[in-house]
Amino acid sequence: MSERTPNLFTPFRLGPYELRNRVVMAPMTRSRAGEGGVPTPLMAEYYTQRAGAGLIVSEGSQVSPQGVGYPGTPGIHTDAQVAGWRRVTDAVHAKGGRIFLQLWHVGRVSHPSLQPGGALPVAPSAIGAPGELYTGQGMKPFVTPRALETDEIAGIVEQYAEGARRAYVAGFDGVELHGANGYLIDQFLRDGTNHRTDRYGGSVENRARFLEEVTAAVVDVWGGERVGVRISPMGLVNGMSDTDPVATFGYAAYALNRFNLAYLHVSETIGEQERRSADGSFVVLGRAGAEPRVSPVLKAIFRGPFIANGGYDGQTGNAAIADRQADLVAFGVPFLANPDLPERLRADAPLNTPDRATFYGGDEHGYTDYPVLQTAGAA
DSSP, X not given: OOTTSOOTTSOEEETTEEESOSEEEOOOOOOOOOGGGOOOHHHHHHHHHTTTSSEEEEEEEESSXXXXXXXXXXXXXXXXXXXXXXXXXXXXXXTTOOEEEEEEOOTTXXXXXXXXXXXXXXXXXXXXXXXXXXXXXXXXXXXXOEEOOGGGHHHHHHHHHHHHHHHHHXXXXXXXXXXXXXXXXXXXXXXXXXXXXXXXXXXXXXXXXXXXXXXXXXXXXXXXXXXXXXXXXXXXXXXXXOSOHHHHHHHHHHHHGGGOOSEEEEEOOXXXXXXXXXXXXXXXXEEEOOSSOSHHHHHHHOOSOEEEESSOOHHHHHHHHHTTSOSEEEESHHHHHOTTHHHHHHHTOOOOXXXXXXXXXXXXXXXXXXXXXXXXXXX
């Protein structure tokens, strides 16, 4: 590989920031927030350990109490949550890192036991997700959500805008909209979950309207160059489907061009989708992803920086960047188990084995106690 050929370790200009490398830490729910969704000092340690990434994208953080879908997940809608996140961002910045907050509303992927006043979760249409989800009272079947009234949607958009304003106060370098994995933005985009007949449903242009309105509101707070969007065009998790995902997400990528965003982050999960069961084990929900990847199609449409995610290692990540299939590559589980992942990838060193039983909830075990390369020995 010639010196002029970019790779994972070539610096990259992302909006106003010069990233030290092109290795992105993907957003990963870890369910270790404190009471009231407040980020803890342990979370600050976790993110600081991974500050060697060119960019960290935080775990999803709810923009309102209505947006909560899982116990132990952080929010960005109270002063206490802002203060907790401020400890995280200050610690990451002290190590020279950059960190964006992922703004999250789960929509139908929730349960009345997690909603204010025991209310039904909201969604574009009254279509329940299949299966069960983990709640504070164990596994519960998904319920049929309440379809949002047209005049309610502006209020949901404002929740994202308020979350973006609070993220600014919390010291983040930017924000990412969670438009992937079957959550609210994704639910509006796909025709399997959006059966509306108003201006937010029907045609792909209408189904993308909610994404565009949320993006516009958040860009108004941050400016486009510090806002990213994450999508998962072929993802099946949380019962998602679309009759023509390439057309749907191709239009979304095209529509986002007008915002001059920091990046488009495309997740293409290769392998098995999993969810924690009541005893802490994992159950397979089904396979997601497609070969060939649809990322090249979307990258050809989207005019800004492009983050690829899903099944990459050092070799394939370098190849994706060298071949101009991506500008940056995001890593999820490898970053979970390897706080020094960029160093390991650069050295082509072995990776720690992730402990799946500690992915969600718990203490420092399987969270901040993974060894780094210089102390890992033969790990």
